[in-house]
Amino acid sequence: MRLELGKIRIRSAAFGNETCIREGKLWIDKEGLVALLKEDPRVREVEVDLAKPGDKTRIIPVKDVIQPRVKVTGKGQGFPGLTTRMETVGDGRTHALENVAVVTTGRIVGFQEGIIDMWGPGAQYTPFSKTINVVVTIEPVEGLKEHQHEECVRLAGLKAGSYIGQAAREIEPDEIQVFELGTITGNAKKYPQLPKVVYIEMLISQGLLHDTYIYGVDSKKILPTLIHPNEILDGAVVSGNCVAACDKITTFQHLNNSVVLDLYKRHGKDLNFLGVILTNENVTLDGKLRACGYATNIAKMLGADGAIISEEGYGNPDTDLMMNCRLLEDAGIKTVLITDECAGRDGSSQSLADCVQQAKAIVTTGNVSALVVLPPAEKIIGRAEAIANLAGGYDGSLAADGSITCELNAIIGSTSEIGYHNVTTKLY
Amino acid sequence: MTEKKIRVVHYLNQFFGNIGGEDKAGQPPISKDGAVGPAMGLQQAMGDKGEVVGTVICGDNYFNENTAEAKKQILELIRKYSPDVVVAGPAFNAGRYGMACGETGKAVVQGLGIPVVSGMYNENPGVDASKLAVYIVPTADSAADMRNALPKMAALALKLGRGEDLGTPQEEGYIPQGRRVTVFSDRIGSTRAVEMLMKRFNGEPFETELPMPEFDRVEPAPPVKDMTKANIALVCTGGIMPAGNPDRIESASATKYGRYSIAGLDDFLPEDYETIHGGYDPVYANQDPDRILPLDVLRDMQKEGIIGKVHDYFYTTVGTGTSVANSMRFGQEIGKQLKEEGVDAVILTST
Numbered sequence: 001m002r003l004e005l006g007k008i009r010i011r012s013a014a015f016g017n018e019t020c021i022r023e024g025k026l027w028i029d030k031e032g033l034v035a036l037l038k039e040d041p042r043v044r045e046v047e048v049d050l051a052k053p054g055d056k057t058r059i060i061p062v063k064d065v066i067q068p069r070v071k072v073t074g075k076g077q078g079f080p081g082l083t084t085r086m087e088t089v090g091d092g093r094t095h096a097l098e099n100v101a102v103v104t105t106g107r108i109v110g111f112q113e114g115i116i117d118m119w120g121p122g123a124q125y126t127p128f129s130k131t132i133n134v135v136v137t138i139e140p141v142e143g144l145k146e147h148q149h150e151e152c153v154r155l156a157g158l159k160a161g162s163y164i165g166q167a168a169r170e171i172e173p174d175e176i177q178v179f180e181l182g183t184i185t186g187n188a189k190k191y192p193q194l195p196k197v198v199y200i201e202m203l204i205s206q207g208l209l210h211d212t213y214i215y216g217v218d219s220k221k222i223l224p225t226l227i228h229p230n231e232i233l234d235g236a237v238v239s240g241n242c243v244a245a246c247d248k249i250t251t252f253q254h255l256n257n258s259v260v261l262d263l264y265k266r267h268g269k270d271l272n273f274l275g276v277i278l279t280n281e282n283v284t285l286d287g288k289l290r291a292c293g294y295a296t297n298i299a300k301m302l303g304a305d306g307a308i309i310s311e312e313g314y315g316n317p318d319t320d321l322m323m324n325c326r327l328l329e330d331a332g333i334k335t336v337l338i339t340d341e342c343a344g345r346d347g348s349s350q351s352l353a354d355c356v357q358q359a360k361a362i363v364t365t366g367n368v369s370a371l372v373v374l375p376p377a378e379k380i381i382g383r384a385e386a387i388a389n390l391a392g393g394y395d396g397s398l399a400a401d402g403s404i405t406c407e408l409n410a411i412i413g414s415t416s417e418i419g420y421h422n423v424t425t426k427l428y
Numbered sequence: 429m430t431e432k433k434i435r436v437v438h439y440l441n442q443f444f445g446n447i448g449g450e451d452k453a454g455q456p457p458i459s460k461d462g463a464v465g466p467a468m469g470l471q472q473a474m475g476d477k478g479e480v481v482g483t484v485i486c487g488d489n490y491f492n493e494n495t496a497e498a499k500k501q502i503l504e505l506i507r508k509y510s511p512d513v514v515v516a517g518p519a520f521n522a523g524r525y526g527m528a529c530g531e532t533g534k535a536v537v538q539g540l541g542i543p544v545v546s547g548m549y550n551e552n553p554g555v556d557a558s559k560l561a562v563y564i565v566p567t568a569d570s571a572a573d574m575r576n577a578l579p580k581m582a583a584l585a586l587k588l589g590r591g592e593d594l595g596t597p598q599e600e601g602y603i604p605q606g607r608r609v610t611v612f613s614d615r616i617g618s619t620r621a622v623e624m625l626m627k628r629f630n631g632e633p634f635e636t637e638l639p640m641p642e643f644d645r646v647e648p649a650p651p652v653k654d655m656t657k658a659n660i661a662l663v664c665t666g667g668i669m670p671a672g673n674p675d676r677i678e679s680a681s682a683t684k685y686g687r688y689s690i691a692g693l694d695d696f697l698p699e700d701y702e703t704i705h706g707g708y709d710p711v712y713a714n715q716d717p718d719r720i721l722p723l724d725v726l727r728d729m730q731k732e733g734i735i736g737k738v739h740d741y742f743y744t745t746v747g748t749g750t751s752v753a754n755s756m757r758f759g760q761e762i763g764k765q766l767k768e769e770g771v772d773a774v775i776l777t778s779t
Contacts, residue, residue: 110706110709110710111679111680111704111705111706111710112680112706112707124612145711146709146710146711147711195629197625206707206708206709207708207709209709209710209711210707210708210709244680244706244707244748244749258616258617258618258619259618259621259622261618262618262619262621262622263622266622266626270626271622271625271626271629283708305629306625306628306629308618308621308622308625310618313707314748314749315707315747315748315749316707316748334625334628334629336621336622336624336625336628338617338618338621339638341608341638342681342749342750342751342752343608343751344681344751344752344753344754345681345683345751346560346607347607347608347609347610348560348605348606348607348608348753349751349752349753349754350641350751350752350753351608351638351641351752352638352641353752355640355641355643356640357640359636359640360636360640361624361625361628361634361636362636362637362638363617363620363621363624363637363638364608364617364637364638365617366610367608367610368681368749369681369749369751370609370610388676389679390679390706391678391679391680391681391706391707391748391749392680392681393678393679394676394678394683395676396676407681408610409680409681409749416617417617418617418618419616419617419618419619419620419621420616420617420618421616421617422612422613422614422615422616422617423610423611423612423613424610424611424612424613424617424620424637425608425609425610425611425637425638426596426608426609426611427596427597427604427606427607427608427609428596428597428604428605428607428608428609
């Protein structure tokens with residue numbers, strides 16, 4: 001499997017008569033986009049806005065973030081199994097718009113949606129303050145139930161990403177990255193001296209509104225599965241969740257999974273990257289035992305010497321993280337865990353809901369309860385009042401002057417547990 | 429231009445304050461302008477960068493026997509000097525003095541918003557009592573260490589007095605406060621994870637970013653002897669609240685819990701109750717809140733005589749993202765109230 005990812009750097013964006021890219025400027029046909037999204041009868045109103053880095057703009061409540069892309073050669077277009085016909089992806093040529101993201105917002109579905117500030121202190125906590133954001137506000141028809149509402153907004157975001165991505169089809173990329181792994185048996189012969197590493201990616205799967213989709217399959221119904229990292233980088237995995245904004249893996253982050261990218265960088269040099277085991281986070285003990293045991297067995301069959309395990313969410317999934325760690329370490333597989341912490345607003349509380357002594361190597365991506373103060377915005381896309389009901393906000397979060405005091409919890413991608421951002425904690 | 433001199437008030441006990449020994453431990457708080465005893469050493473260590481404008485002295489027994497009153501008096505004495513920073517001790521391994529330094533320090537930080545530096549031996553009870561609020565320089569266990577301790581305390585006091593943020597305990601030389609502070613790394617998390625794994629492969633030393641805590645175990649309570657007479661309470665972390673969430677409890681990272689009457693209520697009706705929990709799909713809970721907190725079934729059991737009664741109040745909060753520290757506090761407070769209210773057993777549901 002060989003994926004060529006062509007990156008097209010976008011320097012500015014504006015609305016125009018057609019969706020296209022000219023000299024690094026993205027033009028978006030707003031009416032065309034709105035018409036496409038309104039094809040879904042569940043969508044009543046669509047608004048499209050632009051938010052640029054440095055603008056004093058706040059986007060709230062954010063549901064998902066998607067990178068605009070197009071498949072140029074090879075199988076699979078868009079997000080197979082969800083927005084397009086089922087075909088596996090990860091092979092051929094894909095073009096991606098760099099520095100651009102589609103951001104979905106609209107009336108709150110679940111409590112766990114977030115904030116993006118494009119400027120000021122809030123901006124440094126989210127990676128999505130650095131992208132030119134095409135903000136799609138979706139208002140559904142009256143009476144739509146939560147699950148339908150979530151699906152409707154999720155699909156709209158994915159479609160918008162593909163719609164804008166089309167503009168990149170004929171554009172010569174500024175940079176082409178090649179992702180090619182070879183076979184597990186071939187690599188074992190090729191790199192006999194290198195330690196073999198598997199990436200175990202835990203996906204939130206706690207029920208509707210807290211799910212992740214793999215080629216359209218609801219991940220709570222899977223047994224842990226081995227997947228080629230290229231498939232993740234090319235659209236196989238989609239966020240469908242209203243998990244806490246700080247550590248939900250948005251679709252953008254699945255497409256640019258930082259653990260996958262970092263393991264690829266060292267593949268063939270310092271380590272032998274075996275592939276990715278996608279596993280889920282179950283709500284029953286039997287489910288946890290089954291998934292963690294099964295994932296460990298795959299890692300053992302692959303002959304892994306080490307594993308990076310990333311969590312999604314916090315609290316209940318801490319038990320899955322620790323169980324994965326314990327089983328793998330006891331099988332002689334060295335682990336490094338990536339998690340965030342719930343250390344309380346003053347940072348003095350114990351951080352995790354579960355722990356095992358085998359968890360000797362942990363990377364922390366921040367305290368979700370750390371308080372931040374976000375100054376008043378000049379422009380709000382969405383609804384500032386939503387903060388009172390978002391995870392990380394509280395009654396009184398929104399001050400009369402428009403400033404917001406909230407926990408990192410509410411800021412999209414701030415404590416990403418795939419290690420996508422650079423927030424961490426230190427013991428004082 | 430010369431820098432503004434940092435104004436310092438030094439807190440001492442009767443012994444170091446030159447009032448007297450154990451016989452003077454009942455001395456109420458007094459203040460003296462300028463530096464007394466160790467404050468003179470502090471003054472020397474600060475040089476011309478800071479000035480001890482006053483020394484406040486209180487007997488250890490007086491403080492520990494009249495803590496609330498003593499704190500009030502001491503705060504008043506300190507306030508009139510308008511210091512930039514307060515220094516307390518060092519108390520070495522003297523327990524009562526350490527508690528006085530720690531408690532005074534906490535009161536100054538919380539009541540006056542002025543930073544406080546102290547010095548104590550690691551095992552002094554004053555350390556645990558105050559390290560979250562007060563910066564404590566580790567000292568040896570006796571006053572022989574005064575000469576080492578004062579320059580370190582002086583350095584911290586000057587920094588804090590200038591309003592500078594302190595670095596980590598390792599960098600600055602104070603006892604770790606146990607606070608996890610959010611900072612930015614020069615590398616993203618995934619890069620650090622792969623580096624850490626490589627170190628493990630190569631047998632190099634590595635430092636976990638989150639050491640595992642010690643978990644305490646709770647012994648199960650003895651079984652209820654006679655359920656037919658038992659008063660059973662409902663408690664949950666699943667976020668079931670009266671509609672509209674009257675106490676505005678947070679949907680994640682809860683800092684409070686609610687206590688609501690269910691006297692005479694047979695069923696949690698969806699129009700009157702809802703979940704505000706942000707960590708699970710609320711749809712099914714909102715269709716029938718008894719799915720989270722089974723009041724309806726419990727009422728049936730009461731009517732059938734299987735249990736004595738359902739307690740008149742239920743306690744409820746949100747578990748997702750709620751810190752262990754807050755959870756422990758909720759548990760202790762709720763447990764105490766339940767005991768006072770004559771509850772025999774609790775059905776505790778989570779989600």
